[in-house]
Amino acid sequence: MAVEGDLVQMGALIGAGLACTGMGGAAVGVGHVVGNYLSGALRNPAAAAGQTATMFIGIAFAEALGIFSFLVALLLMYAQ
Amino acid sequence: MSAEAEAAGSGFNIHPMDQFVVKPLFGNGDILWYTPTNVTLWMGIAVLAIIALLVLGTRGRAVVPSRSQSIAETIYVFVHKMLEDIAGKEGLKYFPYIFTLFIFILVSNILGLIPGAFTTTSHIAVTAVMAMAVFTTVTLIGFYKNGIGFLGLFWISSAPLVLRPILALIEIISYFVRPISHSIRLAGNMMAGHAVIKVFAGFAGALGVFSVFPIVAIMAVYGLEMLVVCIQAYVFAILTCVYLNDALHPGGH
Numbered sequence: 001m002a003v004e005g006d007l008v009q010m011g012a013l014i015g016a017g018l019a020c021t022g023m024g025g026a027a028v029g030v031g032h033v034v035g036n037y038l039s040g041a042l043r044n045p046a047a048a049a050g051q052t053a054t055m056f057i058g059i060a061f062a063e064a065l066g067i068f069s070f071l072v073a074l075l076l077m078y079a080q
Numbered sequence: 081m082s083a084e085a086e087a088a089g090s091g092f093n094i095h096p097m098d099q100f101v102v103k104p105l106f107g108n109g110d111i112l113w114y115t116p117t118n119v120t121l122w123m124g125i126a127v128l129a130i131i132a133l134l135v136l137g138t139r140g141r142a143v144v145p146s147r148s149q150s151i152a153e154t155i156y157v158f159v160h161k162m163l164e165d166i167a168g169k170e171g172l173k174y175f176p177y178i179f180t181l182f183i184f185i186l187v188s189n190i191l192g193l194i195p196g197a198f199t200t201t202s203h204i205a206v207t208a209v210m211a212m213a214v215f216t217t218v219t220l221i222g223f224y225k226n227g228i229g230f231l232g233l234f235w236i237s238s239a240p241l242v243l244r245p246i247l248a249l250i251e252i253i254s255y256f257v258r259p260i261s262h263s264i265r266l267a268g269n270m271m272a273g274h275a276v277i278k279v280f281a282g283f284a285g286a287l288g289v290f291s292v293f294p295i296v297a298i299m300a301v302y303g304l305e306m307l308v309v310c311i312q313a314y315v316f317a318i319l320t321c322v323y324l325n326d327a328l329h330p331g332g333h
Contacts, residue, residue: 053165053318060315064261070268071260 012076019073026066033058096278100202100271118198119206126188126200134183155183159317166321170328177217178317178324181210186313189270193305202270204263211263214320222327233330262319269312273305 037055041048105116137148145153159179163171185201192199200206222230234251235244280301283294 053162056311056315056318057322060265060319064257064265067261067264067268070272071264 016073016076019069019076022069022072023066026063026069029062029065030059033062096275096282099198099274099278102203119200119203122191122198122200123188126184126191129187129191130183133187155186159183162318163321163324166318167325167328171321171324174221174324178320181214181320182313182317185210185266185316186310189309189313190306192270192274193302193309199270199274201266202274204267207263207267208259210316211259214262214323215259218320218323218327221324222330225328226330230327230330233326237331258323262316266312266316269308273301273308277301277305 033055037048037051037058041051102111102117102119104111105118105121109115111117133148134152137146137152140146140149142149156179159182160172160175163175163178167174188201189199191197192202222233226232234248234255236247236251237244239247277298280294280298284291284298287294
């Protein structure tokens with residue numbers, strides 16, 4: 001029985017580690033948002049200031065999906 | 081923080097998550113709902129700091145502002161402009177709520193960066209209460225202002241008819257996921273950033289004379305954290321404004 005508990009623990013911890021790969025997706029998303037904002041802002045600097053808030057909202061939405069992977073990792077580690 | 085690391089001796093004795101443990105202020109008893117803990121202490125300090133900045137800072141009401149008055153005025157105007165840009169003139173009625181959220185999160189985050197301090201916003205329990213309050217308030221405002229028409233938020237009339245039920249499903253899911261992502265974004269960012277600083281502090285304790293490198297790294301991460309702390313308060317407030325805008329103008333997107 002003890003071995004079985006260890007196996008479950010091990011699986012959960014490996015799963016938590018794997019869940020962290022989701023952060024890579026969030027990183028790509030955030031980089032995409034900011035990169036496109038910057039290339040647009042360099043073409044038309046006059047319009048850039050008005051779109052900063054939109055950029056942050058975009059970052060927040062892209063980041064939310066990375067946060068779900070963090071949440072899955074937390075659940076696997078502590079909530080079982 | 082490095083002194084703490086040396087006190088712990090060599091090896092990785094510093095546990096990076098220890099700083100997030102909720103402890104009673106007096107004694108080691110059980111934590112009940114009325115027990116004063118370090119969370120209570122740091123929330124109280126945050127509130128006192130805000131009062132000191134906003135009430136005492138602007139007491140002079142000078143035309144040429146003093147340093148503290150100009151900080152308070154800058155924050156006030158910043159939040160006011162953000163709310164007006166996103167939610168329009170109707171949204172300004174809810175300015176006190178947004179401003180309270182913004183400045184409480186900002187000051188709690190910044191206080192949490194003091195070495196040895198406790199970051200109240202790193203706990204999902206704290207941020208979830210704020211996010212659920214925003215979610216409930218915004219939903220109630222939406223139904224109060226628009227009646228049953230608030231459900232038009234989920235029924236996108238500009239999309240082709242075939243796609244509308246699918247889009248409605250996606251919109252409903254994304255609406256109910258809002259408080260989760262809203263709260264965990266703030267708590268996760270605070271927890272991760274502070275844990276990174278502690279991990280580098282652990283390296284500083286383990287490396288002896290070479291600990292100068294991790295200490296330089298801590299300084300760099302600390303600067304980054306200062307930025308993240310302000311951006312997360314901004315993001316929390318701006319998302320509240322976006323949700324409020326959805327409630328006030330559900331057909332607007």
